Amino acid sequence: MALSKLGRVALRVPSQVRWESELAQSFAPGQGRQQLVIIGTGWGGYSVLRNVDKKLFDVTVISPRNHFLFTPLLASTTVGTLEFRSIIEPVRNAGFRDEKHFHLAEATGVDVHRNVVKCRNALDANNIREYEVKYDQLIIACGAVPNTFGTPGVYEHAFFLKEVADARAIRNRILRNFEISVRPGISEAEQKRLLHIVIVGGGPTGIEFGAELYDFVQEDVRRLFRSETQHVRVTIVEAMKILPSFDHDLQTYATNKINERRQMELVHDRVIRVDANSVTLSDGTIVPSGLVVWSTGLAPREFTNSVRFEKNGRGQLVTDSELLCHGENPCRNVYALGDCADVKHSSLPCTAQAAERAGRYLAKSLSARVEGKEVKPFVFNNLGMLAYIGEYRALSNFSFFKASGHSAWVLWRLAYATRLGSWRLRMQVPMDWLKSFIFGRDTSRF
Template sequence: MQRFARTFRENPSLSKLLIVFTVSGGSLVAYSEATKPHESNNLGDLTEVNHQKKRVVVLGTGWAGTSFLKNLKDPSYDVQVISPRNYFAFTPLLPSVTCGTVEGRSIVEPIRNIIRKKNVDMQYCEAECIKIDAKNKKVYCRSNLNGKEEFAVDYDYLVIAIGARVNTFNIPGVEENTFFLKEVEDAQRIRRTVIDCFEKASLPYLTDEERKRILHFVIVGGGPTGVEFAAQLHDFVSEDVVRLYPKVKDFVKITLVEATDHILNMFDKRITAFAEEKFGRDGIDVKTGSMVVKVSDKEISTKDVKSGDITSTPYGMVVWSTGIGTRPVVTNFMKEIGQGQRRVLATDEWLRVEGSDTVYAIGDTATINQRKVMEDIAVIFQKADKDNSGTLTVKEFQEVLNDICERYPQVELYLKNNHISGLVDLLKEAKGDDVKESVEVDIEEFKSALSKADSQMKNLPATAQVASQQGVYLADCFNRMEKCEKDPEGPIRFRGEGRHRFRPFRYKHLGQFAPLGGEQTAAQLPGDWVSIGHSTQWLWYSVYASKQVSWRTRALVVTDWTRRFLFGRDSSQI
């Protein structure tokens, strides 16, 4: 001790350093004691503070729900996330998982990693919502753990983002004998089954007919998912199977079944034609105009739409990738709020469920019930006719045109498609070219001019792009909700007085990709720009890598692509 004392006396700076550490340590202890929750008054204060926050319950961790959570910034909310899966999955890469191009773990991000970085109080609970009680503002859930116990959660605002289920159209055998491609588990199950088919076909005691059946892969649905899976499977066969299973490679057959006349109907005709031609060259059998009527454990039966002939074909594996349906919990909720006659949950243009002011629905769960302009045409005319003259001048129409286009997107689309910039051009389109700048129109002529606008109305596609944009939009609304209560903004509502506090949701299409195999991809980008080929494949790589939800998944996906280039696809059954 004397030696230590002498050392400190001879080194004053060391003594000061010790004092600083001592004071700092005491401060840390004092701070920890001060911030430690006490059992008496502080706990009550904390409960009271949380009670003052608006309780937001988010159902689902898909594209819509995760986008909402990532963009919610207002700390005045207490958010409870409820979902049976504790991760977000980058679903556009699911077809790549089916054949080992990308690993399933590379495209998922734990939801707790996402919400822990927020300055908003967010909690996650692994459970499934089984009932929504909008009247009492409760959701009833069932835990997947602890013996499937049930519990209730209260909410001030509810965001339904649970997505949709696969629609089997009640076709016999689809549920029991086909594979879906909606979740990561589905893709991993398909991958194991594909490998199993090749391993089974390699057994020495099988006949050639049995090998042909086992290695016949049928994909039902000619949309982007079905087409991409067919392309991925073909690449796996042509690039890896020839080396891994050389004795059975010649028995492989891939059939793509589509009920309409063409595959990729939502794409430009140039892309559709290229895809069908390429699949024909690659040996993928594309059967358009064929409807599946039954699926047994070894045969799939299809009916020709034109002739009505039914054909049964042996198969080894069927992947079902066509149509989506409403989940049972949403169906029951629709009956409760008076939407029982609809096939899908309806929201207004602000993504609020019709019939329930505090419930919002985003993503594949719902569709926007776009208001028709002809339903409000009298109110629109009245608001535009500021001098109450009974007629509308060009100036009066132009002053309200922006609000009309904002409130009714179909009007803007109609004007754009017909190159119309004002009332004169609109009347020329409706009545002919003999229209002057000084024209004035009455209500009947105004109705006639806008009568074709509602024909432009279309439901938004059930895609990740739409769901993501809806999540961002709704989070922005919640971020500004308290402020906008006092300072409303937005376009004229036209149904009812006043102005709505938020602008309605507007989807901005950023383009879409269709990977076609052989390192070739088709892209339809804004401005009617179509690109097809190897260069577009590299664009696809860069876009999908940049859209990953975290740097971790981004690095994993790029690593998987690199590994596939260098070593081929992994054919293990793990």
């Protein structure tokens, strides 16, 4: 009520300068402990939040998303294998000092001279209500956005797979297309277009989404849309080899499995245009499609572009081995980690594992600094990677162990079930898997 009254008063102020100055406010979380501000609730930021010593730091989190998302299982929600709420954990459950220590807001800038983060409320329809949050220590973990490489039509006609909202939109489009395909009077050519799904990008996200789609078609579509099953096709477009970070033999295994499937196709080409009903490849081929999912890499967020810190050629913030940012002046209290950052002379992969472990390291090193202890540099040792490829088969790529097939699938499920963010999720996800196995996937459209 108070904010709405303030908004009505502000609307009567004629000067934009006066309007902004009256709405600007400074937020100081408390006194006594150091004020630690975290921008972002992804793997890196959430890892710091969970592991930092809250006896030493008064923690404030700024993010337009009020939950942590377990991204490795996001593809499973697009076809109803898992429910959306089974892979998200509300950030406020992490135990803040009080309710004012989480801001559902977008960070718009950093003033390193005054030690403040500039923010805008994410729920403000006009997106002009600004305020500042003070900090002693700042952690930038805002993540990244999908990289379209300037391809025309991607933002207008393709779907990304980065957030729960993306997964829900994809799920609704899939179910919508199936329902339209059974409408009386629709042509066979239109049925084939509606049920042709194009995945652009052969990384883990694209391959796992394709795997979930294949299982959905084999196990549920055959039961619910029997006559339409023959028209379903999934095309994965990748200019290079799929799963580039995996071992060559595992890449070959996954490629062979995809090529063996009658309703899946792997095309080694590049998409140069996306239209409402098709995609165009670099050789001029026009591929009709009812759904295009774009998963080809990462690009920096607007906030990352705006801050005046050193960046690499990919637009990521460059940090030293202790994850400290480099700016125009020496900056000893601003850190960066996750997809928005990279370590100078020791490049890190843009994976959940790297961000989560960097977050744990940073939580410990911050405490060590306060207590006057030695801070060791961050060293990332890749523990390995997992990827699901469909038909209850997966890939396990570890330095000491490599496997493919059903045994790797068991390891894939066990690993993810134990790495979920809370015991609530560790209970919900296996229950969802069991329900889908016994009763089939939920195909409700909402």
